[in-house]
Amino acid sequence: MKSVVTLGISYWLVGMSLAGILKEEEVLGLAGFQHTGSLAEIISLSDGKHVLCSSRDGYVALWEIETGKLVRRFEKAGSGSMWGMRVLPGDEEFLVGTGGNMVVRFDLATGKELMTYKHSDDVLRVALHPDGERFVGVDDDKIAILWNLDAGKLDGPDDGKEIRKFEGHKGRICTAIFVEGGTRLITGSSDNKFKVWDVETGKCLETSKDYDDIFTLALSPNGKQFAMASDDKYVRVFNSKTRKEVWKVKLKKEGEVVVWSPDGQLVAIADGDQYLHLLDAKDGKEVRKIAVAGSRHTPVIFSTDGKILISGGDQHLHLHDVETGKRIIPSLGIPIAPNGFDTVAVGAKGRKVYSSVDDDLHIWDLDRKEESKVIEENQTIYSLAASPDGKLLGIGMENGEVKLRKVQNGQIQREIRTGSQVNVLSFSPTGRSIITGGNNGVASQWALTNGGKIQSFRGHSKKITDIAVAPGGEVFASSSDDGSVRLWSLKTKQPLAMLMIPKEKPASIGLVGSARSLIASVGKTSVWGRFLPEVQARVEVDEGRIKELVLKMADDQFEVRKAATDELIAMGEDVLDFLEKIKAEDPEVKFRISGVRDAIICPEGDDAIKVVYKFKNTFRHVTGDPSGRYWAGIVGSGSTGKIVLGEVVGEELKVIEEIGNYRAPEKLAYSADGKTLVSLNGDGTLTAYSLGGEE
Structure with a gap:
C-alpha cells in the first residue's frame, strides 16, 4: 500500500505576502504623560495649556496639561537623548540640546526640524539671550558656544552660525544662564565651579570657589538673583550682579533641579528623598513639602500661572497643586506600570492579553473592556503563558510555583511547585503539559492532569532565559546565561544538540524554518542562528x-x-x-x-551556532510564530525601536517587514493561532497587532 503525503505544515500564511500585514489594532494601558525614558527638562508654554518635555528616550513631547494627551512628538534621527530646551519668543519654535552633539531647532506647530547647531559632544543645556537673537549651548566637551539664532537659515534644515566659544572649565558644563541684561554669561560645571564670562569678548571674568558638581542655575523672574543646585546637597540663591550668596539651605540628598515660581515668591527643588520642596524665595525657609509617587523626581517646573508644580519621575509627568500639595490626575489617568510591564502572553485567539507587573496580573479583554481585571498574586510574577485552547493561563512565580488559572473565571485549577524561580514557561502544543525553565538551570515537563513531573532536562549550568517549543511538540529549545542553547527531545527524553555562543548570553530564542532551525538574540546587533535544511x-x-x-x-x-x-x-x-x-x-x-x-x-551535522545576520541597531528580542515558519523580533531601543518580521529561506535569514513603535517595544508574544502579536512596551503600554492579508 502506498500513501502520498506532503511534508511540512499547512500554514494559514502560505501564499500570502507578509509585507504590510502587521497592523496596530489597539494600545492597552494608555494613560497620560507616558515616556519611555527618564525625563530631562520640562518647559511650560505661555498658553498655560501645554508643556514640552525632553527625555532620554530620544524625543521631545508636547503634552496637554489637563488631559495628559500627547499632541506631538519631535525627534531627529541619530540625536540620542534629548536634554535642555528653550522656547523662542512667540511660542512658535524651540531649541533642544541632544546626545547627537547638536542643538536642534523645531517648529512647534508642525514638528518640522528647522536648523541644527553642531557641537563636538552632547549638548546638555541651552540658554536664550534676552535679545532673542542669540543663545548658548553647553556640552560634555567642557565648552559653551554662543550661536546666532537665525544666521544661515534656509527653507530646509541648515547649520547655524557660531559666534564664539567660552572655554576654561575642566569638567562638562551642565548649565548656563545670562545675567545683567545679557552682558554676562554664567556657566556651571562638574568641575565644581561656576564661571562668569563677558558675552561680547568671551573672556572669563570670575571663577567661583568649589561647590561640588553644579547641576542647575536658574534665573529669577526679575533677573536680580539666581538659584543653584549642586551635588553638595545645598540649594543656594545668589545676587546676579555681585554673585554674593543671599541664602543657602541643606537638603537630605542632593538636589539636581531648581526653579522659580512665575511671581518669584517661591523656589522649588527636586531632590532624592522622594519629595518636592517649596522654599520661600526671600530666605529659603520651607513652605511646603510635597510627597511624590514612585522613585526620585527630576526635573520640575511651575505652570505659567504658578498654581501647578509639574515634576518628572518614573518616565512620566506628575502634576501637583502648589497650595495643597495634592496630586492632580489628568483625565487620561496615570500609568498602571510606569516603567513597563514585566511579562506578556496572548490568549489562543488573540482577544485576551495577559501582563504582569510585580505581583499583579492584568487580564485585558479586547472585545469587552469592562471585563478587563486585575488579580493580585502572592509572589512576583516572572513568566506567563496561555494554553493552546485558550482555557488556561500559566503563571510562573518567584518562589518556584506555577499557578494554572481558568481563563473563564480566574479560579486556580492547579498549583505546581517546581523548586526554582520560574523564569519562563510554555505549554506543549497539545496543551497536556507545560515546560518550565528555572534559575537552577533545569527545564522540566509537568503533566496538567495531576501536576506531576514527567521529566527533567539537565545540562545548563546557569539560569534558563527562554524556552521555545516546536509546533509538533517533539522538540523544544532552551537558552541560558551559561552561553548555550540546547535542543531536547520530548519524545525520547534525550538531548539533541548543545550550541555554544562564545562570550554571550542568549536572552531569547525562536524556532523557525518549519521549526527545524533556530535563531537567538544576545542583546547586540548580531543575530545568531543554526539553520537546518527543510524536507x-x-x-x-x-x-x-x-x-x-x-x-x-x-x-x-x-x-x-x-x-x-x-x-x-x-x-x-x-x-x-x-x-x-x-x-x-x-x-x-x-x-x-x-x-x-x-x-x-533535528538532523545531525555542524552543531555550531553562528552569526547569520547583522542589524544596524541592537537585536533585542526574538520569538517564533506558532507555525514555526516565521519569526518576530525587536531591533533598536527606546523610541527608535522597531518590530521586525521575517522567515528563514534555505540557510538565509530574511527580513520581510519592519515597523516603528515609539513606545519602546521590549518583548513580543504571539497568540496560539498566529494571528495576533502583542508587544510589551517600555512606556507601560501593550500594543496589539493583527496579522492579516489576502491570498
Whole structure:
C-alpha cells in the first residue's frame, strides 16, 4: 500500500505576502504623560495649556496639561537623548540640546526640524539671550558656544552660525544662564565651579570657589538673583550682579533641579528623598513639602500661572497643586506600570492579553473592556503563558510555583511547585503539559492532569532565559546565561544538540524554518542562528518499504543497518507517523527507531551556532510564530525601536517587514493561532497587532 503525503505544515500564511500585514489594532494601558525614558527638562508654554518635555528616550513631547494627551512628538534621527530646551519668543519654535552633539531647532506647530547647531559632544543645556537673537549651548566637551539664532537659515534644515566659544572649565558644563541684561554669561560645571564670562569678548571674568558638581542655575523672574543646585546637597540663591550668596539651605540628598515660581515668591527643588520642596524665595525657609509617587523626581517646573508644580519621575509627568500639595490626575489617568510591564502572553485567539507587573496580573479583554481585571498574586510574577485552547493561563512565580488559572473565571485549577524561580514557561502544543525553565538551570515537563513531573532536562549550568517549543511538540529549545542553547527531545527524553555562543548570553530564542532551525538574540546587533535544511516538498512514502527497512535495522551487518537507517531518515517528517505504529520488540531496534526520529526532527551535522545576520541597531528580542515558519523580533531601543518580521529561506535569514513603535517595544508574544502579536512596551503600554492579508 502506498500513501502520498506532503511534508511540512499547512500554514494559514502560505501564499500570502507578509509585507504590510502587521497592523496596530489597539494600545492597552494608555494613560497620560507616558515616556519611555527618564525625563530631562520640562518647559511650560505661555498658553498655560501645554508643556514640552525632553527625555532620554530620544524625543521631545508636547503634552496637554489637563488631559495628559500627547499632541506631538519631535525627534531627529541619530540625536540620542534629548536634554535642555528653550522656547523662542512667540511660542512658535524651540531649541533642544541632544546626545547627537547638536542643538536642534523645531517648529512647534508642525514638528518640522528647522536648523541644527553642531557641537563636538552632547549638548546638555541651552540658554536664550534676552535679545532673542542669540543663545548658548553647553556640552560634555567642557565648552559653551554662543550661536546666532537665525544666521544661515534656509527653507530646509541648515547649520547655524557660531559666534564664539567660552572655554576654561575642566569638567562638562551642565548649565548656563545670562545675567545683567545679557552682558554676562554664567556657566556651571562638574568641575565644581561656576564661571562668569563677558558675552561680547568671551573672556572669563570670575571663577567661583568649589561647590561640588553644579547641576542647575536658574534665573529669577526679575533677573536680580539666581538659584543653584549642586551635588553638595545645598540649594543656594545668589545676587546676579555681585554673585554674593543671599541664602543657602541643606537638603537630605542632593538636589539636581531648581526653579522659580512665575511671581518669584517661591523656589522649588527636586531632590532624592522622594519629595518636592517649596522654599520661600526671600530666605529659603520651607513652605511646603510635597510627597511624590514612585522613585526620585527630576526635573520640575511651575505652570505659567504658578498654581501647578509639574515634576518628572518614573518616565512620566506628575502634576501637583502648589497650595495643597495634592496630586492632580489628568483625565487620561496615570500609568498602571510606569516603567513597563514585566511579562506578556496572548490568549489562543488573540482577544485576551495577559501582563504582569510585580505581583499583579492584568487580564485585558479586547472585545469587552469592562471585563478587563486585575488579580493580585502572592509572589512576583516572572513568566506567563496561555494554553493552546485558550482555557488556561500559566503563571510562573518567584518562589518556584506555577499557578494554572481558568481563563473563564480566574479560579486556580492547579498549583505546581517546581523548586526554582520560574523564569519562563510554555505549554506543549497539545496543551497536556507545560515546560518550565528555572534559575537552577533545569527545564522540566509537568503533566496538567495531576501536576506531576514527567521529566527533567539537565545540562545548563546557569539560569534558563527562554524556552521555545516546536509546533509538533517533539522538540523544544532552551537558552541560558551559561552561553548555550540546547535542543531536547520530548519524545525520547534525550538531548539533541548543545550550541555554544562564545562570550554571550542568549536572552531569547525562536524556532523557525518549519521549526527545524533556530535563531537567538544576545542583546547586540548580531543575530545568531543554526539553520537546518527543510524536507522536500513532496515524496511518496511506501508503508511496506518502511516495514522492510525497520526489519533491516535488526540485521547483523552494520552496513545494512546504516543503509536502512539513512533511507528512513531521508523520507522525512511524515515517516514518523508510520514509525509510531510499529511495535518493535527488539530493544536495539527500538533504540534505532528513536534515533531515526531524532535525526529527522533535528538532523545531525555542524552543531555550531553562528552569526547569520547583522542589524544596524541592537537585536533585542526574538520569538517564533506558532507555525514555526516565521519569526518576530525587536531591533533598536527606546523610541527608535522597531518590530521586525521575517522567515528563514534555505540557510538565509530574511527580513520581510519592519515597523516603528515609539513606545519602546521590549518583548513580543504571539497568540496560539498566529494571528495576533502583542508587544510589551517600555512606556507601560501593550500594543496589539493583527496579522492579516489576502491570498
